[in-house]
Amino acid sequence: MDRLIYTALAGATHTLSQQATVSHNLANATTTGYRAEANAFRAVPIFGDGLPTRAFVVDSTTGADFTPGPIQQTSRDLDVAIKGSGWITVQLENGDEAYTRHGSLQMSPSGILQTHNGMNVKGDVGIISIPPENRITIARDGTVSAVPTVSSPNTVAVMGRIKLVNPPEDQLIKGSDGLFRLKGGGEATADANVTLIDGALEGSNVNLVHEMVSMISLARQFDMQMKILESAERNSQQASEIMVLRG
Template structure:
């Protein structure tokens, strides 16, 4: 089979994946704490070598002739700080600096997030709506007597003049190893630890906005769509060439 079919098809698949990720970024531009996503593409030969071995003595870029198709080898999260927006709500909290809030998700267990749009439910639990209960420094649910409280910059919750609880702020050794389990929610395969004082500052009455740049995302979507359409046209042309070759070239009489 003509190798060009594989190259064009690979371009369609990688292009569609990239557009899906970019569209998800745009749809979450107003999601607090959302971290921009992007796909990492490499040639099939590079991806195969990386999967076979990490040793230069074993792996070689010369794996024979063939079409150097592209594959979506990974997905990257941009953890740069988003802008801080004041809301005036006592239950809204933004992290300035390093760290993540720790939330006991109803579906995925403990998850890390920068989304601090909290609420206090009917049971007095501090929750992230639609996700689960926010955990304290002992990894236990936080229980309050209402939304009227004061939060210090290091996470201590003061209510009715006394320290009621403290937020768990988590850090990880390598953010690139985090696994995304939802829009703005992550899990760490190698675990996490409580953040040291001084690497972060909590701001009550504010949220961290998404770090997605709409102008950049829209321009990339247009570029990716044009590439997708080009690959689609190439695939149609090659299919037509194959049809002519099979039905007309070499036809007798």
């Protein structure tokens, strides 16, 4: 009886975990550059007295779907989307690197090129700083140029080049902040083959139909596991009644 309860409880607990992941994906269906999360579980036999006729459910891996999202044209100078695979490198507050596909960039009050949420965009040789009264252009290879708006507009100065990387997907892990990092830590090597699309953003790769079907399926699984627990409770009550009668 105890095995039945623990087996159903393990399944119900991990079903709730999957539902939380699906809910998170649905909430980010319109988030720029978002990569859908995925849970993977595996069955482990319960060993003990007798044959291993039951199994627990345990976490196997938690990963992300790296399928590219749709490209949306915005015509904004500081919007960039990565063509194909690759990542934009950002610098965290502690100096470490992280990687994102969210290409909605901005200028800080001090002239530093940043992401939409205020993280510094990392260049090949450090952060990229732009002097005031300049218009920014970003080339396909990530080169950031400044064009004066108050003097001769034919004067173009290269301010740096965005560090674009493309590490193997199996070496990346997604953090709670939505950014990706190398599993073993460290920094990825810049990849000259990664290119950008200027004046565009990449949409979320969440498949709404798939996620809604998953949510319905998980709800049914949870109901089934709850029924197993109810059945175990009834069996326990009936067994107690029989013992009382025999006593």
